[in-house]
Every structure is written in structure tokens, then in C-alpha cells.
Amino acid sequence: MGSLQNRTALAGNSPFRSYPDFAAYWCRSNRDVVHKGRAMAAKRIAWIDNARGLGIVLVVLGHVITTIGSLPVKSMIFTFHMPLFVFLTTMVLKDEDWRTAAVSKARALLLPYVTYLFLLGLPACLYRLSGSFSAGIVYGAKLALGGTYLTGTMTAFWYMPAIYLTLLGYLFLRQRLGGERSGRFVAAMTVVALLAYAISSLRITVPVPLALHAVPGLVLFMWIGRSIAWNRNVAAMTVAAIAVVCVAIWIERASAGRTFQLDLKNGILGVPLLGILLACAGSQLVFALARLSERSALLSRLLGFLGRTTIPILFLHQAVNIGLRDAGINNQYILTVTALLLPALFALCVRRHLPAACPYLGIPQAKTVGSAGEQHNERSASRQHAGGVTKAALH
Known part of the structure; x- marks a missing residue:
């Protein structure tokens, strides 16, 4: 009786003639909401992939062209x-326990590192x-030590090992010292900054295992990246970035060619404070270009693809x-x-022919589209009577 009253009320007070009509509408609406939410999420992160793509292009340019x-x-x-790249890492950094991150980041960072080290290093070592x-043993030892032993x-x-240690160290300090806004954490980051600048002043020229001397500088930039609201006042931040670059150019010309080069691999932070400002300014300009690139579907797809294949490009471009160059091709x-x-x-x-190897090579696996059966279930679910067993394959 109650069910009949509900159906009558539904028919009299709504555009739906029956409960199944309402159920179909509800299923379609929820499916649309899910798909719309996914589209919005993809749009939110698209420019980050594009920024990674621009970043890896700059890495290759910096290694090829002087x-x-x-x-x-x-x-x-x-x-x-x-x-x-440190700033991009901070944008997607999860609030997770450092021990959990140790496992997940090892899969994402160290596994590809070891794989490519094996692929490129083993043939060279055997040669x-x-x-x-003795030369083979020495070379093998350098492979094991990593860091600036690798040339x-x-x-x-x-x-990769340096950013892995940086992430763990940062998460560990944040967890133990009461969060990023706590006084103890700020004090710890101040000590890290002083240590980073002390290392920078030493101009270390000897090889360092795992590039450990770069970790304080990376931690410092990770803190800076977490402290900046990159998604707020984008226009104002871009104007400020241009102003910083202009000041740096003026100083460079006024000081007869003073370099602002920042080399984190060797622990060099550039000119104190101004080097950090210039790093933030250059990064902000790349972020602005990445956002603009979304206006072109073709350019956005290209940069997004490069951004998602950053790891193989990073490891293989120098090879x-x-x-x-050894083959005689020198056109930059x-x-x-x-x-x-x-x-x-x-x-x-x-990704196409050996998908099982993707996790080992840092290659994102192709997204599988729902099967025809799943799509059929999704369509038929909207037509199921509410009293029946509804099987909704809402993705």
C-alpha cells in the first residue's frame, strides 16, 4: 500500500510517470556527475603534466645546447x-606517513632508477x-655508489635517489616536528637552509655517493614549494616573476657577466637569496606557460605526453x-x-608491447577503457526497477 502511495505521489508531483523512470534518471545523473567530476579532476592536473613536459624539454636543452x-x-x-621539478613534486605530495611513502616512492623512483642503471650500466661494465x-671493478663500484660518481x-x-631521500627526510621531519607550520619545523628548515648554503660555499668537486650533498638544498626547495600558493594570484605572481628576471638580467650586465647558475647536483645554490628568487621566478613562468598551453589541444597533448614520460626521457636522453655525437652528428x-x-x-x-615492464621503467600504463559488457551493464542499470537488484557499473 505504501509503495502504491509513493508511486502515485511520485507520478503526481514530478515529471516522472513511474518509479523506474525516476531510477533511470537518478542513475544517469549520478553517472554524469561522476564523469563530470573526473573531467574536472583531469583538467585540474593537466597543466601540471604540461609543466613537467616543459621541464623535461628544458633538461634536454640544458644538456645538449650551451x-x-x-x-x-x-x-x-x-x-x-x-x-x-621539486616544486612540481610538492604540488602532488600526499599527507602520508613517511614509512608508507618509503615503500610507495621506492616503487615510483628507485625501481626505475635501478632498472635503467642496470640497462645502461651493465653493458658498459662488461665492456x-x-x-x-680492475677498470671494470672500479666502474661497477661507481655504479653502486651513484650520485656524482655517475657521469x-x-x-x-x-x-632519483636524492629526491627519494629528500621526500623521506621532509615527511619524517614534518611528522615528528608537528607539521609544516610549527615553530620546530620552521627552525629545522632554517638549519637545513644554513647547511645547504654552507655546502654551496664549499664548491665540492669530489664525487659524492647518492648525491647526498644535494639533499639539504632539495629539502630547502621542497619547503619553499610547499609554502608558496602556486594556484592563487597567478597573474600577480607571473608579473612578479618577470620583475625578478629583469632585475637578475640588470645585475648580470652591471656586474660584468656574473652568473646566477644554480647547480643542485653539485650542491650549488647560486647567489644567496637571489638564486632562490630566480629559481621560483623561472618556475612560475614555466607554470604560466603550462597553463596557457591548455588553450591548444595539440600542444597540451604533446606536452602532457612528454610530462607523463619524464622518467624514461630523463634516464635515456644523455645516452x-x-x-x-660519437656517431658524428653535432647539430644541436x-x-x-x-x-x-x-x-x-x-x-x-x-607500453604497447610489454606493459608488464612499465612499472620497472617508470612508464605510465595505458588506461583501459571499460569493456563492452561493462558499458552494457551501465546502460541497463538505469532501466532496472528500484525493487530489483541494480547492477550499476558506474566508473
Whole structure:
């Protein structure tokens, strides 16, 4: 009786003639909300992928091109390109226990690091062993030590272990010292900043295992990145960034070519305070360009793809660059495009033909679209009577 009254009331007070009509509308509405929410979430993070794409292009440019005419391309890029990636890391940093992060970040960062170290290092080590046993042993020891012991084709490998240790150290301090806004945490970051500048002043030239001397500087930039509201007052921040760059150019010219180059790999933070400001300014300009790139579907897809394949490009671009130079190809533009293109194609081939290897190589796996059966269930669920068993495959 109650059910009949409910149906009558529903028919009299709503545009739905029956309860099944209402159920169908409810299912469609919820499905639309879910899909709309997913689209909004994708839109929110699209520019971050684009920024990663721009960042990895800058990394390759900095390793391939020194100057274009009188423009010091490498020095300009080195003022901010590594802090840029630290800032991007802070934007997606989860509030999780440092021990949980130790496992998840090991899979995301250290597993690809070890894989590429094996892929590139083992053949080189065997080649040296075939010529001289002692040379092979020394080279193998350098591979194990990592950090700034790695040069040549593996010169960019230092970053992964260093950022892994940075993340764990930062999360550990944040957890133990009462959060990022606590006085104890700020005091700890002040000590870290002093330590980073002390290391920077030493100009360390000897190899350091796992680039441990870079960790204080990375922690400092991680704190700075977490402290800046990158998504607020974007226009004002971009104008301020342009102003900082203009001041740096004026100082560079007034001081007869003083360099602001920031080299985190060697623990160098550049000019005190101004080096940090310039790193933040350069990163903000990249973020602004990444946001603008969303207006072009083609450019956004290209940068987003490069951003999602950052790890294989980071690990393989120097091997491509040096290999082509050894083969006699020295055109810097051809080298730049090829050093980006070949690792990206490698990632595509692995994702298509060897998906099980993707986690080991830092390659995002292809998203699977729901099967035809699942889509049929989703459509039929909206037509199920509310009193029946509704099987909704709402993704």
C-alpha cells in the first residue's frame, strides 16, 4: 500500500510517470556527475603534466645546447630547472606517513632508477671488464655508489635517489616536528637552509655517493614549494616573476657577466637569496606557460605526453645525445629533438608491447577503457526497477 502511495505521489508531483523512470534518471545523473567530476579532476592536473613536459624539454636543452648565438641557454636553464621539478613534486605530495611513502616512492623512483642503471650500466661494465678487470671493478663500484660518481650517459641519474631521500627526510621531519607550520619545523628548515648554503660555499668537486650533498638544498626547495600558493594570484605572481628576471638580467650586465647558475647536483645554490628568487621566478613562468598551453589541444597533448614520460626521457636522453655525437652528428637541434623523441618512442613501444615492464621503467600504463559488457551493464542499470537488484557499473 505504501509503495502504491509513493508511486502515485511520485507520478503526481514530478515529471516522472513511474518509479523506474525516476531510477533511470537518478542513475544517469549520478553517472554524469561522476564523469563530470573526473573531467574536472583531469583538467585540474593537466597543466601540471604540461609543466613537467616543459621541464623535461628544458633538461634536454640544458644538456645538449650551451649557447644559441650570444644567448647562454644552459646557464639560463640551470637557474631554475631542477627546483622546477621539486616544486612540481610538492604540488602532488600526499599527507602520508613517511614509512608508507618509503615503500610507495621506492616503487615510483628507485625501481626505475635501478632498472635503467642496470640497462645502461651493465653493458658498459662488461665492456670495461673485457679490457681490464680492475677498470671494470672500479666502474661497477661507481655504479653502486651513484650520485656524482655517475657521469656521461648517466649524468642525470643522481636526481632519483636524492629526491627519494629528500621526500623521506621532509615527511619524517614534518611528522615528528608537528607539521609544516610549527615553530620546530620552521627552525629545522632554517638549519637545513644554513647547511645547504654552507655546502654551496664549499664548491665540492669530489664525487659524492647518492648525491647526498644535494639533499639539504632539495629539502630547502621542497619547503619553499610547499609554502608558496602556486594556484592563487597567478597573474600577480607571473608579473612578479618577470620583475625578478629583469632585475637578475640588470645585475648580470652591471656586474660584468656574473652568473646566477644554480647547480643542485653539485650542491650549488647560486647567489644567496637571489638564486632562490630566480629559481621560483623561472618556475612560475614555466607554470604560466603550462597553463596557457591548455588553450591548444595539440600542444597540451604533446606536452602532457612528454610530462607523463619524464622518467624514461630523463634516464635515456644523455645516452642518445652522446651516442649521436660519437656517431658524428653535432647539430644541436637534431640532437635535442632526437634525445626527446627516441626515449618517448621507447616508452610508447614498451607500453604497447610489454606493459608488464612499465612499472620497472617508470612508464605510465595505458588506461583501459571499460569493456563492452561493462558499458552494457551501465546502460541497463538505469532501466532496472528500484525493487530489483541494480547492477550499476558506474566508473
